[in-house]
Amino acid sequence: MKITLKVWRQAGPQDKGRMVDYELVGLSEDMSFLEMLDVLNEELFARGEDPVAVDSDCREGICGACGVVINGVAHGPERTTTCQLHMRSFADGDTVTVEPWRADAFPVIKDLVVDRSAFDRIIAAGGYISVNTGAAPDAHATPVPKADADRAFEAAACISCGACVAACPNASAMLFTAAKVTHLGLLPQGQPEREARVVNMLDQHDAEGFGGCTNIGECAAVCPKEIPLDVINWLNADLRTALTHGG
Numbered sequence: 245m246k247i248t249l250k251v252w253r254q255a256g257p258q259d260k261g262r263m264v265d266y267e268l269v270g271l272s273e274d275m276s277f278l279e280m281l282d283v284l285n286e287e288l289f290a291r292g293e294d295p296v297a298v299d300s301d302c303r304e305g306i307c308g309a310c311g312v313v314i315n316g317v318a319h320g321p322e323r324t325t326t327c328q329l330h331m332r333s334f335a336d337g338d339t340v341t342v343e344p345w346r347a348d349a350f351p352v353i354k355d356l357v358v359d360r361s362a363f364d365r366i367i368a369a370g371g372y373i374s375v376n377t378g379a380a381p382d383a384h385a386t387p388v389p390k391a392d393a394d395r396a397f398e399a400a401a402c403i404s405c406g407a408c409v410a411a412c413p414n415a416s417a418m419l420f421t422a423a424k425v426t427h428l429g430l431l432p433q434g435q436p437e438r439e440a441r442v443v444n445m446l447d448q449h450d451a452e453g454f455g456g457c458t459n460i461g462e463c464a465a466v467c468p469k470e471i472p473l474d475v476i477n478w479l480n481a482d483l484r485t486a487l488t489h490g491g
């Protein structure tokens with residue numbers, strides 16, 4: 245395959261950044277998108293040029309590190325992570341644009357790499373449960389109804405990739421935050437902090453500069469883990485309860 249890449253290059257947080265064109269030939273359609281970027285970087289390295297900075301870790305769709313905007317869509321044309329996207333999703337001769345997540349709360353560090361530590365601070369504000377130390381409890385010591393376990397598991401599939409923020413016109417992280425609130429709020433272990441959790445996580449969400457949710461739904465449309473939009477209903481219900489109780 246031959247591909248023309250238009251890649252966002254930005255030397256550092258203060259650099260203005262620009263799109264730079266690269267021609268790649270001899271690509272296999274079985275390459276992942278990240279392997280294609282590896283080929284580009286090997287060529288740049290061989291020419292003595294600065295390789296394109298791009299984040300990745302697991303390369304199997306579970307760590308959430310690798311997201312970029314491809315042809316204007318977070319994670320590109322398939323509903324999966326960037327590392328699980330393959331070149332067969334593009335046609336020979338295509339021009340493909342590659343940009344970092346765009347959101348004030350995700351400042352660009354270099355090229356395609358953004359700082360997603362705002363997510364860590366939202367988690368630190370409430371994405372935990374109280375746990376007793378000592379021996380591990382017996383399995384099934386705390387029964388969980390099957391429907392709740394399934395729903396909690398569905399929400400827990402969020403890998404904190406940030407695509408929801410990148411896709412949202414408001415740069416809101418509500419789908420991410422609501423996935424965490426729903427996951428923990430459905431389980432018995434999540435009840436002690438439940439009301440404080442939703443208030444504190446939303447306060448941190450806003451403090452980080454993410455926008456408000458206006459129910460557009462772009463977030464759920466690009467989420468590689470198919471987190472459903474209605475987790476935001478769950479978050480809103482929890483917030484109403486917490487505020488009613490003076491949270």
Ligand code: SF4
Nearest residue numbers: 402403405406408467
């Ligand atoms: S809700 Fe989906 S898109 Fe958003 S961070 Fe979690 S996995 Fe990524």
Ligand code: FES
Nearest residue numbers: 303307308310327
């Ligand atoms: S590198 Fe881990 S999800 Fe893509």
